[in-house]
Structures are given as C-alpha cells and as structure tokens.
Amino acid sequence: MLTAHFNLNELSRSAIALRHGISNAPGPQEVYNLTRLAICILEPVRQHFNIPYSPSSAYRSPEVNRLAGSKPTSQHLSGHAADFKIPTIANRALADWIKTNLTFDQLILEFHHPDDPGSGWVHCSYHPDHNRNQCLIFDGTHYREF
C-alpha cells in the first residue's frame, strides 16, 4: 500500500500491457512519484468524498504510452499523473474541489462536455518539486483554462 486506500499494483496496472503481453513495471523513481501522487492527490480526494475509486490509468511504460496514443511528454510516463473519476460525482465538481483544496501540477478535465456531467475523466498530476496549479478543460478538440 502507498496510502490507506491506494496500492502500487492499481497505479501500474494496464489493460494495454495485458493485451499486448508487455511489462508496465515502474522503476524506483516512478514508484517515488506515484507515492507522492497518492499521498498528495488521490488519498485526499478519497478522504474528502468518502467514496471508493481506483484510477483508470496512472503509470505508463514508454511502450504502453505509445500504444495508448499518448504524447511522449505525458506525465503518466514518469508516474506523476493519474486519470480517475468517482462514482456519482460530476467530473466538474471533482475537478473544482481539487482546484480549490489541493496543490497540483496540472489538472485537466479530459473529453469533458458541460452538458454531460459524467463525460470524460479527471487527469491530475503532482510534481514533488514544482507544481504549476494549471487547470484546463479539453473537449476533444480545444484546451481552455478554468
């Protein structure tokens, strides 16, 4: 366990890795970053909403990241970022709570459409050394700040 509610296994599992029979094992630096992410973002969110959830994606090895079609600069590669949503909670409400209450590097409402509260997911990254507190909404085409 990295925190009371999150373990390394769930932050490094990957359907893509399973499907392609490739490894998605983080190294020591990535494990450190995932631990900070769990302590500073995932666990406070879990404690506040008091609803169990598990990120759909956190660490991605270079090959998994490439197969996922993600950018080579993705913070998932270094274990700094996770994608998640919480059952019964609107993604905008989740993102707004993080924005107001936590320190983070980048917070993105991914593939979110305001007319559909459950659309998309929240991407949030935490950097042990510097955090920009940048907030973006991506509707599938454009990024804008919120």
Ligand SMILES: [Zn+2]
């Ligand atoms: Zn992401």
